[in-house]
Amino acid sequence: MDQAETVSADWAVSIDDMAVQAPINARMRENQGVAARLVAASSLMLFLELALIRWLGANVVHLSYFSNFVLLGSFLGIGAGFLVSRKSWSIIPVSLPLLTILVIGVLKFPVSIERSGSDVIYFTSLTISGPPAWLALPVVFALVAVILAGPAEAVGRCFGKIPPLWAYRYDLIGSLIGIIAFSALSFMQAPPICWGLIVVSVYLWLTDRPRRLVACAWSIALVLMLGAETLSPGVSWSPYYKITTQEVPDIGAAEKGFLLIKANGVPHQLMAPAQWKIGQGERIYGTPYLRLPGNSLESVLIIGAGSGSDVAIALKEGAKHVDAVDIDPRILQIGAEKNIDRPYVSSRVTRHVNDGRAFLESTDRKYDLILFALPDSLTLVSGASQIRLESFLFTKEAMESVRRHLKPNGAFAMYNYYREKWLIDRLAGTAASTFGHAPCVDTFNEAQAVIAVAMRQTDQRCKQAWGVGADQRVAPATDNAPFLYFKGGSFPPLYTVTLFAILAASLLAVRGLGGPIRQMRPYADLFFMGAAFLLLETKNVATFALLFGTTWFVNALVFAGVLVVVLAAVETTRKLRTPPLPVVFAGIAASLAIAWYVRPEWLLPLPFYPRLITATVLAFLPIFLANIAFAKRFQESSDSQSAFAINLLGTIVGGCLEYSALFTGYSNLLIITGLLYLIAFLLVPRASQSYS
Numbered sequence: 001m002d003q004a005e006t007v008s009a010d011w012a013v014s015i016d017d018m019a020v021q022a023p024i025n026a027r028m029r030e031n032q033g034v035a036a037r038l039v040a041a042s043s044l045m046l047f048l049e050l051a052l053i054r055w056l057g058a059n060v061v062h063l064s065y066f067s068n069f070v071l072l073g074s075f076l077g078i079g080a081g082f083l084v085s086r087k088s089w090s091i092i093p094v095s096l097p098l099l100t101i102l103v104i105g106v107l108k109f110p111v112s113i114e115r116s117g118s119d120v121i122y123f124t125s126l127t128i129s130g131p132p133a134w135l136a137l138p139v140v141f142a143l144v145a146v147i148l149a150g151p152a153e154a155v156g157r158c159f160g161k162i163p164p165l166w167a168y169r170y171d172l173i174g175s176l177i178g179i180i181a182f183s184a185l186s187f188m189q190a191p192p193i194c195w196g197l198i199v200v201s202v203y204l205w206l207t208d209r210p211r212r213l214v215a216c217a218w219s220i221a222l223v224l225m226l227g228a229e230t231l232s233p234g235v236s237w238s239p240y241y242k243i244t245t246q247e248v249p250d251i252g253a254a255e256k257g258f259l260l261i262k263a264n265g266v267p268h269q270l271m272a273p274a275q276w277k278i279g280q281g282e283r284i285y286g287t288p289y290l291r292l293p294g295n296s297l298e299s300v301l302i303i304g305a306g307s308g309s310d311v312a313i314a315l316k317e318g319a320k321h322v323d324a325v326d327i328d329p330r331i332l333q334i335g336a337e338k339n340i341d342r343p344y345v346s347s348r349v350t351r352h353v354n355d356g357r358a359f360l361e362s363t364d365r366k367y368d369l370i371l372f373a374l375p376d377s378l379t380l381v382s383g384a385s386q387i388r389l390e391s392f393l394f395t396k397e398a399m400e401s402v403r404r405h406l407k408p409n410g411a412f413a414m415y416n417y418y419r420e421k422w423l424i425d426r427l428a429g430t431a432a433s434t435f436g437h438a439p440c441v442d443t444f445n446e447a448q449a450v451i452a453v454a455m456r457q458t459d460q461r462c463k464q465a466w467g468v469g470a471d472q473r474v475a476p477a478t479d480n481a482p483f484l485y486f487k488g489g490s491f492p493p494l495y496t497v498t499l500f501a502i503l504a505a506s507l508l509a510v511r512g513l514g515g516p517i518r519q520m521r522p523y524a525d526l527f528f529m530g531a532a533f534l535l536l537e538t539k540n541v542a543t544f545a546l547l548f549g550t551t552w553f554v555n556a557l558v559f560a561g562v563l564v565v566v567l568a569a570v571e572t573t574r575k576l577r578t579p580p581l582p583v584v585f586a587g588i589a590a591s592l593a594i595a596w597y598v599r600p601e602w603l604l605p606l607p608f609y610p611r612l613i614t615a616t617v618l619a620f621l622p623i624f625l626a627n628i629a630f631a632k633r634f635q636e637s638s639d640s641q642s643a644f645a646i647n648l649l650g651t652i653v654g655g656c657l658e659y660s661a662l663f664t665g666y667s668n669l670l671i672i673t674g675l676l677y678l679i680a681f682l683l684v685p686r687a688s689q690s691y692s
Contacts (some may be wrong), residue, residue: 048151053070072655079506241328329390424449442463481662562620
């Protein structure tokens, strides 16, 4: 063969190779495009879910106490979106318009839901407007579900184009990006206009070109509404609240030191001169010092220091040093900038942005006086149905921690608008059992109360003796059941009705979008895995809130940690040979048993890093093993969209079961979790049980 023939043959081989390689390269580019779209859609999905929980809780008064319903609506929407992704029609085009309509409706027609009653206490706004709770909550739930179904459908359509575990992997990466982005904005105290710009940018990127012009119009409307809210006078955002400040003209102008601070639309603090608060103002502020006249006040701890009025009063009473603790950095900042008494400028005051219980557990300092100065929150910890920011501050164990941090001649006092006599008696009884003698209890206008108790009974000067029969006392809240405002005895009727409505809506959605339920029978085990996983996540949120504080940062770390562990389980399943499912489920049972046996309060005395390592292992080992089991089952699914949808819909049942903690406590949620995983194991197809 001469040189020309050789060259010709080489070209022929090259052309053949290119012919083979071209489809492969095209397929790789297509997969990369699908992966990018999947990551973007899943990022939007989680970011939007967190944003709706925060924003709706801030603008629909008292929905902040029902943020779990928004979470459940998100789960239903995500599951429904995956089922829609199998259809020829799409819900994506209506998602952004409905989001815009929801925002406009809430801002133009403010909703203030009245929640009153003696079984569950809510901190109510002064004026009630809008529809009743039984109407507002389902409407919000339904709208959230349809809105979240849009990005979920985009994710689901990507799931149908690439292998299941690869799709799940990219979904987790996107979710992690979403939570990191939202956490970063929380750290910067960014207003909703920032959230909105991110949301519409991703929406527009995901929207098909023919519909992009219409989507732009809805995006502009959404951004304009959020921009108007952001620029409203006196409005700012903290990691927890929408904070509004306004002058109080009937008392005095703002420049004279009177400023009303609202959190999520509810009056939260009146920043006023210390002298006015002690004299003409409310009597609760000066009463602790009257009941504890001999206290030296060398060292004072104020939890719930807020805008600084309580700190200023302590300084006027002669406090030599004050540790001022508040969980909200923005409210502390308002106090530092605008409090007329300038308490935070004093060299005698040290500010701490921290959870009150976390501060108590982390400090070795002893105090002459510890004050709980109206530390009531107006929001729940996201992802946990009944944990408020101050939940672990009023438990029996917290009171014991207070006692350990007092000097031999020290004292403790708390005051607030407690609203119900049974709650005043519960707190007084908790103090009495901790200190070994009855506290002083002063009530004003039936709603306000001051509870003061000294280490030595002889150091307190009570106006009248407090006493309630043992048969009339409500048991103290505990770290395992930190539900201070829940009297117990019966399940709140509003919860019962709403949860049944959620379950019914979920069943109808699955039946309507997924066809007959029996068609999903092969993935029934994934449904129970979803329910169990949600309970496990809730328990971990509660545990980390107790061990490290109920701050937004700890909460974000838990959720990010869960996603990282789940991603690690997926990568382990992809790259390594894992044990058969019976072995994995046995590991889940063992890890749950260990987590149930080791009480969180046993870890509190440990130094920070040993406590963190131990808590992480106990919390995330069951999650890792559970997701090994899920990944193994998901990997072999022939219909990844249906499998993932039924798993997500199972989380709705898990979210409803969260409320059982009101009666079982958080530790026993692990028993329910174990039972759900047992049911899941029993429903695993026999062919899959030996799969490895």
